[in-house]
Amino acid sequence: xxxxLLVKDVSKKFPGVQxxxxxxxxxxxxxxxALVGENGAGKSTLINILSGVIKPDSGEIFLxxxxxxxxxxxxxxxxGISTVYQELSVVPQLTVxxxxxxxxxxxxxxxxxxxxSLFEQSSQVLEAIGYQIDPRRRVxxxxxxxxxxxxxxxNVSADSRIxxxxxxxSSLSRAEVQKLFGIIAGLKEKGISIIYVSHEMEEIFExxxxxxxxxxxxxxxxxxxxxxxxxxxxxxxxxxxVEYMASKKTLKEKALPELLTAKALSNHRLNxxxxxxxxGEILGVVGLVGSGKTELARALFGLDRIEGGELxxxxxxxxFGSPLNAIRNGLGYVTESRRDDGLVLMLGVQxxxxxxIVRQLARWLGLVSRAPEKSVAQKFxxxxxxxxxxxxxxxxxxxGGNQQKVVxxxxxxxxxxxxxxxxxxxxxxxxxRQEFYTILEGIASEGVxxxxxxxxxxxxxxxxxxxxxxxxxxxxxxxxxxxxxYRSILEIMTGGSRDDK
Amino acid sequence: MINKPExxxxxxxAEKAQSKIDYQAFVRSFGxxxxxxxxxxxxxxxxxxxxxxxxxxxxxxxSSFLLLIAIGQTLxxxxxxxxxxxxxxxxxxxxxTTFLLLKGIDLNLAFLAGVVSGGLVGxxxxxLITIGRMEPxxxxxxxxxxxxxxxxxxxxxxxxxxxxxxxxxxxxRGYLGWLPVPILVVAVVAILAHFMVSHTVFxxxxxxxxxxxxxxxxSGIDVDRMISWAYVISGLLAGxxxxxxxxxxxxxxxxxxxxxxxxxxxxxVVGGASFFGGEGTIYGTVAGVILIGIIGNxxxxxxxxxxxxxxxxxxxxxxxxxxxRQMKKRRT
Numbered sequence: 001x002x003x004x005l006l007v008k009d010v011s012k013k014f015p016g017v018q019x020x021x022x023x024x025x026x027x028x029x030x031x032x033x034a035l036v037g038e039n040g041a042g043k044s045t046l047i048n049i050l051s052g053v054i055k056p057d058s059g060e061i062f063l064x065x066x067x068x069x070x071x072x073x074x075x076x077x078x079x080g081i082s083t084v085y086q087e088l089s090v091v092p093q094l095t096v097x098x099x100x101x102x103x104x105x106x107x108x109x110x111x112x113x114x115x116x117s118l119f120e121q122s123s124q125v126l127e128a129i130g131y132q133i134d135p136r137r138r139v140x141x142x143x144x145x146x147x148x149x150x151x152x153x154x155n156v157s158a159d160s161r162i163x164x165x166x167x168x169x170s171s172l173s174r175a176e177v178q179k180l181f182g183i184i185a186g187l188k189e190k191g192i193s194i195i196y197v198s199h200e201m202e203e204i205f206e207x208x209x210x211x212x213x214x215x216x217x218x219x220x221x222x223x224x225x226x227x228x229x230x231x232x233x234x235x236x237x238x239x240x241x242v243e244y245m246a247s248k249k250t251l252k253e254k255a256l257p258e259l260l261t262a263k264a265l266s267n268h269r270l271n272x273x274x275x276x277x278x279x280g281e282i283l284g285v286v287g288l289v290g291s292g293k294t295e296l297a298r299a300l301f302g303l304d305r306i307e308g309g310e311l312x313x314x315x316x317x318x319x320f321g322s323p324l325n326a327i328r329n330g331l332g333y334v335t336e337s338r339r340d341d342g343l344v345l346m347l348g349v350q351x352x353x354x355x356x357i358v359r360q361l362a363r364w365l366g367l368v369s370r371a372p373e374k375s376v377a378q379k380f381x382x383x384x385x386x387x388x389x390x391x392x393x394x395x396x397x398x399x400g401g402n403q404q405k406v407v408x409x410x411x412x413x414x415x416x417x418x419x420x421x422x423x424x425x426x427x428x429x430x431x432x433r434q435e436f437y438t439i440l441e442g443i444a445s446e447g448v449x450x451x452x453x454x455x456x457x458x459x460x461x462x463x464x465x466x467x468x469x470x471x472x473x474x475x476x477x478x479x480x481x482x483x484x485x486y487r488s489i490l491e492i493m494t495g496g497s498r499d500d501k
Numbered sequence: 502m503i504n505k506p507e508x509x510x511x512x513x514x515a516e517k518a519q520s521k522i523d524y525q526a527f528v529r530s531f532g533x534x535x536x537x538x539x540x541x542x543x544x545x546x547x548x549x550x551x552x553x554x555x556x557x558x559x560x561x562x563x564s565s566f567l568l569l570i571a572i573g574q575t576l577x578x579x580x581x582x583x584x585x586x587x588x589x590x591x592x593x594x595x596x597x598t599t600f601l602l603l604k605g606i607d608l609n610l611a612f613l614a615g616v617v618s619g620g621l622v623g624x625x626x627x628x629l630i631t632i633g634r635m636e637p638x639x640x641x642x643x644x645x646x647x648x649x650x651x652x653x654x655x656x657x658x659x660x661x662x663x664x665x666x667x668x669x670x671x672x673x674r675g676y677l678g679w680l681p682v683p684i685l686v687v688a689v690v691a692i693l694a695h696f697m698v699s700h701t702v703f704x705x706x707x708x709x710x711x712x713x714x715x716x717x718x719x720s721g722i723d724v725d726r727m728i729s730w731a732y733v734i735s736g737l738l739a740g741x742x743x744x745x746x747x748x749x750x751x752x753x754x755x756x757x758x759x760x761x762x763x764x765x766x767x768x769x770v771v772g773g774a775s776f777f778g779g780e781g782t783i784y785g786t787v788a789g790v791i792l793i794g795i796i797g798n799x800x801x802x803x804x805x806x807x808x809x810x811x812x813x814x815x816x817x818x819x820x821x822x823x824x825x826r827q828m829k830k831r832r833t
Binding site: 301303322323324326327333335340341342343344345346347351355356358359362365366367368410 | 723
């Protein structure tokens with residue numbers, strides 16, 4: 001059988017990192033080919049090359065035996081390579097049909113939109129991928145999963161040969177995943193090859209025919225599903241057992257006074273969450289994107305509704321309902337995205353650091369007292385070594401690491417007893433990262449209970465006294481960082497801990 | 502010691518950024534004041550009448566009604582909102598006050614009722630925006646239209662003229678020594694408002710809510726409450742402006758405020774407020790109002806057709822907003 005796609009010795013170098021190192025890959029017609037590997041292993045780079053977003057430094061690409069140069073995304077599509085990204089790009093205000101034919105609408109007389117044929121052709125496309133939905137429905141009224149189907153319908157045309165899907169299931173429920181798999185099976189029957197990037201072992205073993213493992217920019221192995229197990233795959237992803245130095249302080253005594261206890265917390269994204277956080281403890285919560293980490297943080301902090309279960313702070317039963325209540329009960333929350341909901345970019349360093357405590361510092365009639373405010377800001381700028389030209393510098397102009405320190409200072413200024421940090425070192429350089437961990441350990445040693453939510457296993461191992469693993473809105477395991485290996489955690493996070501299939 | 506050079510380079514880039522911001526902050530906040538002064542100088546060269554204390558006081562007094570509204574408008578724009586209802590509030594409060602006077606109600610009570618009526622419209626706006634989740638533009642456009650229709654129906658389009666009453670006209674026409682009363686009132690309001698936005702927790706929260714509502718919420722700020730207060734204050738100030746204008750005109754005019762909502766928005770934006778929220782100052786708005794005022798006055802003194810005034814003022818707005826966008830672009 002001819003190969004649908006052949007990638008030969010493709011390399012790509014980014015400043016300071018060899019993203020792909022002479023990678024070869026063969027995809028057969030009508031095959032579901034899964035790409036697995038850790039973050040930074042090279043999967044995304046390869047996808048971006050195949051979809052024309054970036055160009056390789058060297059190497060060749062063949063489509064059904066013909067050598068091709070993929071110059072840009074449009075050309076990639078014309079060649080029959082379509083890509084469905086994690087971030088959907090549908091227009092919610094338009095109908096399903098209008099979305100499918102966006103930019104290539106059928107025209108009738110006078111170059112006017114031919115609605116008749118628009119809906120007719122859309123029905124054909126939808127039928128072809130085996131998805132039943134009224135093409136006249138507005139996309140905004142559809143669920144995320146349905147919108148994804150529309151996105152697929154839009155990308156799959158009669159001459160599609162390769163469909164690339166980048167973590168398509170990360171925001172889908174179980175039932176929706178099954179529906180998606182139905183569509184994929186249908187496409188496969190038509191001879192379309194699917195390149196499927198995922199972390200979820202369960203799904204990979206359900207759907208994929210062959211699996212290629214990436215590590216450090218190289219193709220480690222391409223294996224048939226029937227010839228491997230989830231456990232073996234994770235082992236290949238990680239490579240040699242990562243020697244994790246248990247440089248951590250000896251584990252704390254278990255009899256810590258409890259700061260925070262969650263009992264059977266549930267809401268639309270969380271299911272039966274139980275956790276305990278002790279005084280001075282750093283609790284790591286690991287999970288992939290979409291595992292419910294951020295939702296857990298938001299629920300604990302009173303930003304999202306809690307529908308079931310109970311929350312206790314220092315033994316007191318609490319119901320927050322608003323972040324202000326959470327703050328008053330001693331919580332602080334460093335959010336996942338500092339630009340999105342951490343900082344007010346056009347305000348200065350001082351104003352951002354004092355955003356939470358400005359109330360406490362205020363005098364009669366709510367007058368802001370500049371002097372104490374300034375000394376608080378000064379203390380943190382010096383204490384955490386925040387590199388800024390001055391206290392009135394707009395935080396917009398600080399580097400990522402320094403911005404993150406400002407967000408952290410904002411909460412430390414309030415002297416929290418419980419501090420929640422969501423992906424605290426994302427987008428921060430390695431040096432600053434270590435500095436950050438030291439700061440967190442310092443805070444914990446003063447008795448603050450810290451929850452670090454992260455998708456970075458090494459980070460969890462580095463800072464945590466105890467680790468909880470989350471998957472699909474549930475806590476699936478409690479782990480001891482001194483005893484568990486990097487690989488075992490990855491197995492648990494991806495659902496790849498089974499030896500069988 | 503190894504990372505020493507890195508640290509210094511960090512500081513240098515930061516310093517560069519700082520000087521860049523200083524320049525921009527200067528242009529943003531003081532550029533408008535500089536332009537206003539420049540226009541003033543040009544006008545005083547062109548017309549000998551312009552720079553007389555009589556004329557200047559006259560311009561400021563004429564501008565004081567607009568300034569009251571523009572201050573409220575600035576607070577709303579800082580929250581990334583807009584208040585189109587102020588024009589109707591002016592008509593409502595002026596007519597209500599004069600109507601009550603006509604009915605023999607106590608003067609102070611009638612004044613208070615006028616101001617409070619504006620506050621109630623603000624409450625309605627706040628309700629529609631925070632609980633009804635309406636776009637500020639649509640919510641306040643609706644209340645503007647409803648208000649305008651209601652007051653026209655209630656008055657049948659006829660001005661309400663209360664019995665001539667010196668104490669009534671004092672607020673709009675009176676003097677304290679050489680100082681016109683409206684100027685005194687608006688000066689007090691402007692100073693209080695400036696103090697509020699720049700020196701109180703309320704002000705800090707207002708900028709935070711406008712600059713990044715999500716971050717404000719996570720930081721424990723009640724975003725909806727802050728937004729509500731901005732509209733209520735805007736309504737109260739428009740109510741005060743309506744009462745003062747009625748006093749000046751010694752009558753309640755059902756269309757007294759028409760067009761003032763747009764002028765107040767123009768003044769705030771010319772003064773540095775941004776529709777994206779989180780930016781804007783009271784002194785910038787004061788300069789914006791005065792700039793619009795002296796351009797109108799100057800054109801009058803130079804015998805330029807009043808039909809052309811709007812075109813000139815419109816051009817000033819275009820200039821200011823384009824400048825604002827260019828600044829933003831250069832920053833990113």
